[in-house]
Amino acid sequence: MGAKRLAGRQRGVTLADVALLAQVSEITVSRILRNHGPIGADTRERVMAAVRQTGYVPNRLAGGLASSGSKLVGVIVPSLTNIVFPEVLGGIRSALEGTGFQAVIAVSDYDLATEQALIASLLAWKPEAMVIAGLDHTEMARAMLVGSGVRIAEVMEIDSQPIDLAVGLSHRQAGFDTGQYLLGRGYRRFGYVGHDWTSDHRAKLRYDGLVAALAEAKVALVETCRFEGPSSVGAGRDMLAQILARRHDLDVVVFSNDDMATGGVFHCLGAGIRPKQDLALFGFNGLDVGQALPTPLSTVRSNRFLIGKTAIEKLLGQRERPEGREIIDTGYDIITGATA
The missing domain is CATH 3.40.50.2300 (Response regulator)
Known part of the structure; x- marks a missing residue:
């Protein structure tokens, strides 16, 4: 009995399923999972391979419960x-x-x-x-x-x-719609400030959507700067400073989320840059903190x-x-x- 067949079931994988796949008794499977008594290495590995293949999880509840x-x-x-x-x-x-x-x-x-x-x-x-x-x-x-x-x-x-x-x-569509929205407001020199995509692949999906929207309009993403770690206000502030040091001609920067964009607003306040007039900033998530800023953040709110x-x-x-x-x-x- 293969994992593919088991995956289609609407009931859970049972001890009997594991035993059948490993070609041992249910008692043997139970003993191995409880680490009770001597079991040959080959048998143990065969049972554990069946456990991995089926995704079997022992039931920690007792009897009638x-x-x-x-x-x-x-x-x-x-x-x-x-x-x-x-x-x-x-x-x-x-x-x-x-x-x-x-x-x-x-x-x-x-x-x-x-x-x-x-x-x-x-x-x-x-x-x-x-x-x-x-x-x-x-x-x-x-x-x-x-x-x-x-x-x-x-x-x-x-x-x-x-x-x-x-x-x-x-998230890809949200990124795409972000690009279209900003293009519709006349922005053409786009920058992107983000954080680690390894742990937050949804941010990468939004980035991909943004790039697709710009490409459709034959507009290139001018500059990208990413922080190799989790998003934070501090990271957003520092990454915006870095990207602007490389490119002074950006007219809009899209951030991976509102944490990063809020940091971008703080950098602008400290550097004498007027959000929107001098440089447009756009986030994602619609967090309350972004809306409580002296200049409320332009962003996407998820439900x-x-x-x-x-x-x-x-x-x-x-x-x-x-x-x-x-x-x-x-x-x-x-x-x-x-x-x-």
Whole structure:
């Protein structure tokens, strides 16, 4: 029995599935997973290979409790310090209110290996559903999610095919629309200031969309400057200083997000550069801090609370994983602001 066949099932992968694939008894599989008793190295490796192939996760619930479910919803986000994700959690909490289900929240710190370990831990408690930020996972993490049979919502983006349900926005389209919006306002000499794309591939998707919009209008991205680390106000301030030191003729700079763009505004204030009049600045996320600036930030606002709320409502509205995949676009709005 191969992983492909198992992946199509709507029930979770069982101990029997692993035993059948490894060609051993269920007792042997159980002993190996519990590290109980002497087992030959070849047999152990065969069983663990079957575990990896099927994505099997041991059930940590006991007896009758396992049959009735855990009343838990597992949630994995990359950060709690980035205000984007607490707003998603606010939507999740709102949708769970009065349902009898509780969210168990884990933080991956933008690391896929950490996310994989968290997925294994949460699935071991047989949650009713899982909500995970993003569509990128390790191969093993994806196998566990597919094989679990539980409802899975991958949130924040819809640019790839989900395991089950995706709720969010197209970041590539948001980048494209940003480019078109700024072109429509007469800007032609574009710069880009960003942060690490390895941990935040959604920022890269927005960059790709921006470049595509400019190319369609036969306008080149004049200069790019990226910080090799997470986004921050300080990084945005420093990167804008660097890009302007290289190119004095830019008329607009697009930032990877509002954290970086807010730093850009601070650099302008310190350097005597008037946002919009001297240099247009544009962000992404629509954070409150950007709108509280003396010159409110021009940006794209994503519907983060709605993303979390919609994900839970869909997951609990249909408890069994459907045969087909579903993608829900929660959209975004361009905030005119006063910096572009």
